[in-house]
Amino acid sequence: MSLNRSFFVPTQSFFHSRNPLTKLTFVFTMIALAFFTLPWMAPALILPIFVMGFIGKVQKQYLNVIAKLILPTITFMFIMQSVFLPDGPTILFSIWRFDVSLETVRSAFLTVSRIFVMISSFTLLLLTTHPSELMSDLTRRGLPGQFAYVIISTLQILPQMQAKAQTIINAQRSRGLDTQSSFIRRAGSLIPLVGPLVFGSLVEVEERAIAIEARGFTSTHAKTSLHDVPDTSVDKAIRWLLVALVIFTLILKLWPS
């Protein structure tokens, strides 16, 4: 699996041009609805996320991620949970000595659809928002700049480190290091792979600290941003609408009890 893959798809669409915070609010609204306020609605919540995928013109990549990443996981989980969770009274059928009851299937389906909602709404956010755009918007709203630095610089370091790891693996293999055969040899090969990689990257830390310190990293003055993220009144309206929806469903849930 390659680490330098980012989900972001650069296109123009209504969903792309929304403010990152609006999209983040959408994600958390979906999670709040699926997990806390309207759990029985979780399977139905997949629909608005799908619609958003189409509005954002990322349906192809979205379905691709679902098929490759999410579906195998949740199918496995669904089968395992239906078979192994403690059974309810209504037995549907039995395989060998395992009973599958209506109650477990129901609860497994609910769990799986909640996870589907959570993962697929995050996927949608990542498909339509570049991480640096999200970070610069959140920094403008008061998130300490250091957090943005950590996330953005990690995303830059990772591909470099991945390339370095590959170089080291190839170099050690050409010297006869065994990465394919028996288990003990593979465990033994961990040290010559990891050692150079880790020490090499830790040595760079000191230089980088001096470099960013020289650029006013810890300065407390307000910093201006080169990249401006638009925040329209439509965005604000959508955000308040989503928050209102969560509060409304919360009241609805707490009302009868």
Added chain:
Amino acid sequence: MEVITQNAVYFVVVLVIMVALFAWAYATKRVQKDFSTMTWVLIPVAIAINLTIGQIVLTLKLPVYLDSIGTVLVGVICGPWAGALTGALSNIIAGIILDPGWFPWFPVAAAIGATAGVMANIGFFKSWWKVAVTGFVIAVVATIVGTPISIAVFGGISASGSSIITAFLLETGKSLLAAVLTTNFIAEPTDKIATSLLAFAIIDGLSSRYLARFPRGENAAIEKGQQRIQLIIALVVVVLLVLFAIFILPRITGS
């Protein structure tokens, strides 16, 4: 269903405690001291170490994860708060680039970093057996924080390999909570002790001039005497633990 709601409550309680602790530490300026520029620069490198080593271990098909070496490293030499932040951001970044399924586990990673920092502060990161104890404590904390998440979010059985153990325990008639707790307790210590010992080996390889530039560099000062012997013992223990995971665990948990 009942047990899931109950665990969602545990999860929220754990999260609230963590946030309250952080707010308290922030308000009393305990945090700022640990976050020097060196710490901020080390955190991205540590996250990259977490993910890259995690991937290498995955390609070598070893039965451990070893995806929190960087978190433990930061926890030890920069303090518990920095360790917690590294863990949390590490999971968030893994969620951004690998699989959004990583997001819900961020409290576990934060707890790992914080525990490593606290243990190092009380001097339990100075010789190989103390590091092994630290690893065990980290595993216990990770189990306590991770079990409610596992049940509330993933219904107890997720797609990881250790779920087979949970399924087996459920069939023997254990309750869901007991089954997940036992599974984590079987799977975690090996991984976390190996992680801590590897972090120890890394710190041992760094010069003391370099370590002194970090806020809690003195935590990592290895006790006087046979450094080389300690390093060898630490590595031998790692290998033994990995062997234990491979040969013994399937026998305990298998039929």
